[in-house]
Amino acid sequence: MPKHNRCLPLAAVILLLILQPSAIGHPPTNTPITRFQNYLRIYTAHPNPDYNTAVNYLTSFARTIPTLQIQTLHFTTPDKPLLLLTWPGSNPSLPSVLLNSHLDSVPAESSKWLHEPFEAHISPDGEIYARGAQDDKCIGMQYLEAIKELEINFHYSPTRTVHICYVPEEEVGGFDGMARLVKSEEFKKLKVGFVLDEGQASTTDQFRIFYADRSPWHVVIKATGEPGHGSRMYDNSAMENMMKSIEVITKFRENQFDLVKAGLAAPSEVISVNPVFLKAGIPSPTGFVMNMQPSEAEAGFDIRQPPTADPDLIRNRIAEEWAPEWRNMTYEITEKGTLKDFMGRPLMTATNDSNPWWPIFKQAVEAAGGKLAKPEILTSTTDARFMRQMGIPTFGFSPMKNTPILLHDHNEHLKDSVYLEGIQVYESIIRSLSSFDNASFRY
Numbered sequence: 001m002p003k004h005n006r007c008l009p010l011a012a013v014i015l016l017l018i019l020q021p022s023a024i025g026h027p028p029t030n031t032p033i034t035r036f037q038n039y040l041r042i043y044t045a046h047p048n049p050d051y052n053t054a055v056n057y058l059t060s061f062a063r064t065i066p067t068l069q070i071q072t073l074h075f076t077t078p079d080k081p082l083l084l085l086t087w088p089g090s091n092p093s094l095p096s097v098l099l100n101s102h103l104d105s106v107p108a109e110s111s112k113w114l115h116e117p118f119e120a121h122i123s124p125d126g127e128i129y130a131r132g133a134q135d136d137k138c139i140g141m142q143y144l145e146a147i148k149e150l151e152i153n154f155h156y157s158p159t160r161t162v163h164i165c166y167v168p169e170e171e172v173g174g175f176d177g178m179a180r181l182v183k184s185e186e187f188k189k190l191k192v193g194f195v196l197d198e199g200q201a202s203t204t205d206q207f208r209i210f211y212a213d214r215s216p217w218h219v220v221i222k223a224t225g226e227p228g229h230g231s232r233m234y235d236n237s238a239m240e241n242m243m244k245s246i247e248v249i250t251k252f253r254e255n256q257f258d259l260v261k262a263g264l265a266a267p268s269e270v271i272s273v274n275p276v277f278l279k280a281g282i283p284s285p286t287g288f289v290m291n292m293q294p295s296e297a298e299a300g301f302d303i304r305q306p307p308t309a310d311p312d313l314i315r316n317r318i319a320e321e322w323a324p325e326w327r328n329m330t331y332e333i334t335e336k337g338t339l340k341d342f343m344g345r346p347l348m349t350a351t352n353d354s355n356p357w358w359p360i361f362k363q364a365v366e367a368a369g370g371k372l373a374k375p376e377i378l379t380s381t382t383d384a385r386f387m388r389q390m391g392i393p394t395f396g397f398s399p400m401k402n403t404p405i406l407l408h409d410h411n412e413h414l415k416d417s418v419y420l421e422g423i424q425v426y427e428s429i430i431r432s433l434s435s436f437d438n439a440s441f442r443y
């Protein structure tokens, strides 16, 4: 028996060797798709993203583009590098263009995936499965592929300098990444006039473009009141005061959501308010004491405001209606982002001719055969807010059309043909932005 068993697999191995196509002709191993797959295979998920391997990989690819200058910066610890590549323009006095992407990814639960999230498996119909395929390793590699194509195949050289930046920590708020870069001396020297950062996939045949992010606030409200027996009806208990607030907040939330449901506003154009925790009650060994009204209650809310919102209105609403002092309530607002830039202007980038970069960008997308959908506010937050805070026009754009929106989802994937088309779109955009030499335009 054992002898017999050992013979069969050997025969199978020989048969496999004969039948395997790779034994005859190796599939190409250095194409835009395999280079993308190799980037996707680097483990960049939180909580332990391997930034150095990612930076080394990008650096070795950048070295194949002769004129690219390479710098690795550290603003915090050696395990959080930031890669900055520079494609020097012939007229360095012009404001430069910055193409940004982040190195890190959110975690992936591999048991919920069809394919391992860091294997970059490609299906027979060309779908590349990987964490980061859409968010946002695609754009990071597409920038470089496009520049390589422009320099080596088209012998094109830019007038304006183009910087390509790979930052750590975006998925955890950007505080040790882009937030540090924009405050640095190095950043000043870049003289950035315009930024492209990540966007999102589009399920239609138009590309999406984002001119603002919503700004997140975390709000915790607290109520206090006389404790009492569970049998007694009296006014102004902590729970009663809290429930009154929740009613008022729920009404506000409904009004905002109704605008969306009626088609009068996009979800990202309203102020969203969502309860995220409720904390009250007197714990007992089996749960909560049921015959006591507690003297404290607490609730937490995630609030997102578009840049068109007036932050003072919400501040006043919280103080006067959601957690009024006269109802014995207190509150704490943690503003995780601002709504205004350093000049006090709303944190958004104009999508009309008042922004000279807009027509150039739009025409470049169209020249590549693409169409832009109506510009949108992103429902969430990206590193783009740090550049907008500096007053620099910034668009969120990831050229993925006819593609399901899978960022942060199980089975994140991107089709090879969509990825390759994105390279063409960036070739057109980078060429247009970097050859735009308008003597009357300075930022």
Ligand SMILES: *[C@@H]1O[C@H](CO)[C@@H](O)[C@H](O)[C@H]1NC(C)=O
Pocket (backbone or CB within 6 Å): 225, 236, 237, 241, 326, 327, 328
């Ligand atoms: C607030 O607390 C004070 C002092 O305990 C109490 O007299 C008053 O009735 C409370 N008011 C409300 C609205 O809870």
Ligand SMILES: *[C@@H]1O[C@H](CO)[C@@H](O)[C@H](O)[C@H]1NC(C)=O
Pocket (backbone or CB within 6 Å): 349, 350, 351, 352, 353, 354
């Ligand atoms: C362009 O857009 C900005 C921001 O949305 C707006 O304030 C401005 O009035 C617009 N200008 C023109 C000429 O339409």
Ligand SMILES: *[C@@H]1O[C@H](CO)[C@@H](O)[C@H](O)[C@H]1NC(C)=O
Pocket (backbone or CB within 6 Å): 355, 356, 438, 439, 440, 441
């Ligand atoms: C340069 O930019 C300004 C401001 O956007 C615009 O008014 C002007 O027409 C542009 N000039 C050229 C030559 O493109």
Ligand SMILES: [Zn+2]
Pocket (backbone or CB within 6 Å): 102, 135, 136, 170, 198
């Ligand atoms: Zn992202």
